[in-house]
Amino acid sequence: TNCPGAQKNTFIYAPRVLEAKIKEASTEGEKKQFVDQLIESYETRLIHFPGKEAYVVGEKASKTLKYTDDFESSFNLFKRAYDAGYTEMTPAQLNGYFLSSVKMFNDKKLDLEQLIGVYLRTNEAIADNRINISNGFKLCLNRLAIDYIDYDIARISPSNQDLVFI
Numbered sequence: 663t664n665c666p667g668a669q670k671n672t673f674i675y676a677p678r679v680l681e682a683k684i685k686e687a688s689t690e691g692e693k694k695q696f697v698d699q700l701i702e703s704y705e706t707r708l709i710h711f712p713g714k715e716a717y718v719v720g721e722k723a724s725k726t727l728k729y730t731d732d733f734e735s736s737f738n739l740f741k742r743a744y745d746a747g748y749t750e751m752t753p754a755q756l757n758g759y760f761l762s763s764v765k766m767f768n769d770k771k772l773d774l775e776q777l778i779g780v781y782l783r784t785n786e787a788i789a790d791n792r793i794n795i796s797n798g799f800k801l802c803l804n805r806l807a808i809d810y811i812d813y814d815i816a817r818i819s820p821s822n823q824d825l826v827f828i
Contacts, residue, residue, distance in 0.1 A: 673707035676700075677721070684729065697729040716747035720755035727758050734771060737762040748787040756784045756791075 680700040687693035704722035723739030740759035743751055763780040766772040
C-alpha cells in the first residue's frame with residue numbers, strides 16, 4: 663500500500679488476499695511475485711504495528727515452509743518466533759517448526775542432538791500452551807458465571823425480592 667501504517671487490518675487480512683491470488687496465479691512468475699509479497703507483508707506488519715512478534719514471525723515461517731523450498735529460512739524463522747515467545751505460537755506453527763527441523767536433519771544441516779532439542783522445545787511449548795488455554799478457558803467460564811449471577815441479581819422482582827427465573 664501507499665500508506666502501510668494507516669490500518670493494522672491491512673496486514674491482518676492481506677495474507678488471505680495474497681493466498682487467494684497465489685491460487686489464482688496463471689504463471690509461476692506471477693505466483694512467485696505474490697508469495698514474495700505475502701512473506702514480506704509479515705515483516706512490514708511488525709515494522710508498522712509491533713507486537714505479537716512470535717505469532718507474526720511464526721506465520722511468516724509457516725508461509726515460507728508452505729510456498730518455498732527454503733527449509734533453512736523457515737526453520738530459522740520458527741526458531742526466532744519460538745525465542746520471541748512460544749506461548750504466542752499456534753499449534754500449526756509449532757508443528758511447522760518441528761517439520762522444518764526434520765527437513766534440515768534429512769538435508770544434514772542439523773544433527774540428531776539438535777533435532778531432539780527442537781522436539782523437546784516444541785513439546786514444552788505445546789504443554790505450556792495447553793495449560794495457558796486451559797487457564798484462559800477457566801477464566802472465561804468464571805467471567806460467564808459472574809455475568810450470569812449479576813444478570814440473575816438484576817432480575818430480582820422489586821415487589822417480593824424473589825429471583826425471577828427465565
